[in-house]
Amino acid sequence: MLTSSKKILEAARAGHFAVPSANFVDAASLKSHVLTAEAMGLPLIIGLAESHFGRFFSIEEGAWFGKFYAEQVKTPIVLHLDHGESVEMTKKAVDLGFTSVMLDASMESFDVNIEMTKRVIDYARPRGVTVEAEIGHVGTGAKYDNDSDNIYTTVEEAAKFVELTGVDSLAVSIGTAHGLYKGTPKINFDRLHELAAEVKAPLVLHGGSSSGDRNLNRCATEGIAKINIYSDFMVQGAKAVYDLPKQEAVVEDYYTIKDAANKGMADMLRHCYAVFETKAVTL
Numbered sequence: 001m002l003t004s005s006k007k008i009l010e011a012a013r014a015g016h017f018a019v020p021s022a023n024f025v026d027a028a029s030l031k032s033h034v035l036t037a038e039a040m041g042l043p044l045i046i047g048l049a050e051s052h053f054g055r056f057f058s059i060e061e062g063a064w065f066g067k068f069y070a071e072q073v074k075t076p077i078v079l080h081l082d083h084g085e086s087v088e089m090t091k092k093a094v095d096l097g098f099t100s101v102m103l104d105a106s107m108e109s110f111d112v113n114i115e116m117t118k119r120v121i122d123y124a125r126p127r128g129v130t131v132e133a134e135i136g137h138v139g140t141g142a143k144y145d146n147d148s149d150n151i152y153t154t155v156e157e158a159a160k161f162v163e164l165t166g167v168d169s170l171a172v173s174i175g176t177a178h179g180l181y182k183g184t185p186k187i188n189f190d191r192l193h194e195l196a197a198e199v200k201a202p203l204v205l206h207g208g209s210s211s212g213d214r215n216l217n218r219c220a221t222e223g224i225a226k227i228n229i230y231s232d233f234m235v236q237g238a239k240a241v242y243d244l245p246k247q248e249a250v251v252e253d254y255y256t257i258k259d260a261a262n263k264g265m266a267d268m269l270r271h272c273y274a275v276f277e278t279k280a281v282t283l
């Protein structure tokens with residue numbers, strides 16, 4: 001069932017678990033995610049990032065296929081625009097039927113971030129679409145050890161941002177980074193606890209991939225309501241193909257390769273559900 005993220009994230013916040021936001025890049029990854037969620041009877045956010053438009057899926061294809069698969073199943077599915085880079089793109093996603101949009105204006109000044117986020121909310125909320133913003137900046141894992149582009153979220157700014165904008169959920173930077181890591185992520189759990197206590201909106205963690213099960217379980221149960229996973233699906237999908245016994249991995253056998261990739265991604269999502277302690281949500 002296609003839905004916004006409102007009730008799902010509130011249930012996660014109240015119930016001390018997190019809902020995976022599984023990125024998809026094409027019809028196969030999308031369908032694998034939705035069918036796995038349905039088989040588990042658990043809610044799922046399926047995210048298409050603006051930076052991935054055009055590689056396999058345009059925003060229109062993401063919207064059409066996303067709505068189609070979400071409407072085929074009973075479990076709650078949120079079709080989410082991940083890292084929308086402009087107000088215009090988030091509006092376009094709303095018009096196309098996305099039920100949740102993220103505006104990433106985290107590299108703008110605090111005031112500009114607020115102003116842009118408000119414009120997105122003014123458009124999305126009357127249309128039943130939830131909005132995620134980001135304060136602080138979640139950088140890239142490849143730069144993690146030195147030369148990091150991470151900017152940690154402060155409690156004061158995050159609380160003030162939510163108060164001034166009324167945004168539905170807030171992505172915070174507490175030590176994770178996008179992609180795979182150079183070095184090991186050090187997550188600031190004290191900061192997470194303070195944010196969870198002071199910020200009046202569900203918190204979102206970006207850069208969940210390869211952050212470590214123990215870290216992610218603690219994030220999910222100690223204040224984060226949504227955890228974004230992208231790279232781990234791509235890596236596990238590919239690994240399942242590489243791991244095929246030699247005689248099965250004949251180049252001609254498109255079916256074998258696709259089945260293996262789907263299984264790799266489905267195993268990954270089941271693993272996320274276990275680590276995040278995701279619970280069923282009744283809407």
Ligand SMILES: [Zn+2]
Pocket residue numbers: 083138178206207228
């Ligand atoms: Zn992100």
